[in-house]
């Protein structure tokens with residue numbers, strides 16, 4: 001029954017065709033919703049359209065279904081048509097989605113079922129809704145829904161087209177079926193099924209398909225698509241996907257009717273009414289409860305995991321803080337230590353200065369004992385050179401000339417490098433050398449080449465000979481001066497070298513050459529290692545080394561001596577021999593010592609055997625080649641370890657050769673030697689090999705006889 005004594009209440013919404021208010025009819029004592037459709041023009045045409053609308057409304061008054069908003073007729077006012085509707089307090093599904101978010105598939109199933117129920121009824125009564133969408137689905141408080149706005153849209157569109165409405169309809173094509181959007185397109189009830197599909201997508205995703213396009217483009221897409229595109233929530237059922245496939249059939253004839261769709265598994269399992277099926281509702285809530293419990297459980301798990309992580313981090317943090325504290329303490333201690341070390345350093349520096357002073361004075365003492373002061377050397381040299389006869393005193397070889405303690409010739413500098421501070425100081429002596437400052441005449445053995453030979457002798461074999469001699473040259477270190485050194489040279493009153501330092505320990509260094517390598521296979525190796533081993537080697541080598549007697553005087557000194565082999569460059573690997581080192585033969589007057597030592601290092605023994613063989617072979621070739629020119633070119637070379645440093649070759653000419661009473665030769669030369677050259681082999685090309693002894697007060701160097 002249409003309200004007669006009604007009063008308009010608050011506005012509850014507005015749509016494309018007018019505003020909706022709550023209203024109360026005093027006659028029936030009932031609340032309604034009233035939709036005001038306002039007129040624009042009172043033309044004849046519009047009048048006709050309104051008449052058609054009123055007639056339609058009358059028909060709709062007879063449409064009664066629990067899923068349909070009941071229409072209670074209409075009344076005309078001067079500028080509007082008031083259509084009375086059943087008041088539904090829950091608002092539209094559109095508002096619900098906006099407020100609470102998309103519906104779950106479960107809820108969507110229920111709403112879809114109820115939409116289809118409403119549509120089945122409308123279609124059964126030959127009514128097409130034409131405007132199914134969430135905004136036209138109203139929620140009853142008990143959770144069920146009703147379809148609103150049905151059947152009037154065609155009439156309202158017609159009035160709008162005739163420009164008879166104040167509010168202009170702006171078409172929302174997103175829910176419309178393709179055939180409805182096509183110009184002059186014919187359509188039937190099945191347009192509502194397409195819209196149901198769009199509304200299902202809207203319920204699940206909050207938006208119908210194609211919403212991202214402006215209306216005009218959306219229309220184009222809907223008309224031309226094979227199937228609308230949408231993104232369903234993850235885990236959506238296959239029933240749902242299949243249901244949508246059916247509703248979105250492009251050709252309306254292919255779409256299944258609303259009544260048939262009620263049998264689709266997507267909706268068939270739902271009970272039609274929420275409130276009338278408490279069991280299902282209980283199941284639903286139980287399910288929701290279970291899900292909530294599960295979520296709660298997960299949250300608890302996560303919380304306890306997070307708590308554990310926090311605890312771990314706090315512990316780690318604490319450890320780090322402790323470490324920082326520890327580092328701070330250590331730093332403080334270290335800076336304390338550093339401070340103390342700096343003080344100690346200062347103290348030691350002062351002490352060092354004192355010792356250096358002492359050391360210098362000791363060195364000076366030694367020098368006084370062993371070396372003629374420079375001043376004297378310079379002044380005496382020219383006179384001494386003048387008379388070669390004077391040189392041939394008893395000690396230097398000419399036995400017919402007696403020597404006295406004042407004999408200037410024999411107080412020659414026996415070129416041991418003496419170092420009070422051990423090996424560490426040898427480079428210092430090299431740098432501060434006064435005999436050959438800069439060592440221009442000394443060529444490191446590794447750099448020696450053909451170019452270093454005089455043009456007259458630039459021959460491969462001579463170079464090979466020098467290299468072979470260099471290979472066998474060794475550095476000899478002695479750390480003890482024997483108490484058996486004589487006070488005087490034999491049969492003279494000339495003090496013997498280092499007599500005053502006998503029984504003292506200090507480093508003396510000189511040179512020598514390996515002169516014999518003898519392989520032994522008889523009996524066990526006598527080296528220290530084999531002596532104390534049950535697996536003593538049966539193969540070993542005896543090595544003979546020639547050096548100066550003033551360098552290694554006797555077995556006491558030999559047992560405190562070492563041989564360094566292959567010391568070709570400063571960083572050559574350390575290869576030291578000292579096993580069973582002894583003096584096999586000694587000639588004080590000639591200043592020659594023949595040392596002996598052993599090795600059972602097979603690789604070394606064989607290598608030295610080969611080296612010696614090629615040395616002797618090339619030596620002979622060179623001797624043969626140059627023997628007839630030996631007095632013409634007077635070429636000679638020396639391989640030694642100046643100042644105990646790495647091997648150097650010095651090349652030059654000898655000055656004089658004296659034939660001694662015993663038929664031996666004695667040479668003098670300026671070819672470069674330094675402290676540390678004592679005992680080095682001196683090779684006179686065309687003559688043979690001798691041992692370097694020292695330098696005379698004249699500055700001349702001389703070798704053994």
Ligand SMILES: Nc1ncnc2c1ncn2[C@@H]1O[C@H](COP(=O)(O)OP(=O)(O)OP(=O)(O)O)[C@@H](O)[C@H]1O
Pocket residue numbers: 012013014015016017018019020033035069085086087088089091092095131135136138148149
């Ligand atoms: N019977 C009703 N009971 C309670 N509220 C209603 C009722 N009818 C409509 N409303 C409210 O009024 C709003 C506007 O409704 P109306 O039908 O005018 O517009 P619409 O359906 O949103 O848009 P259009 O008219 O373009 O389809 C609805 O969204 C709803 O919230």
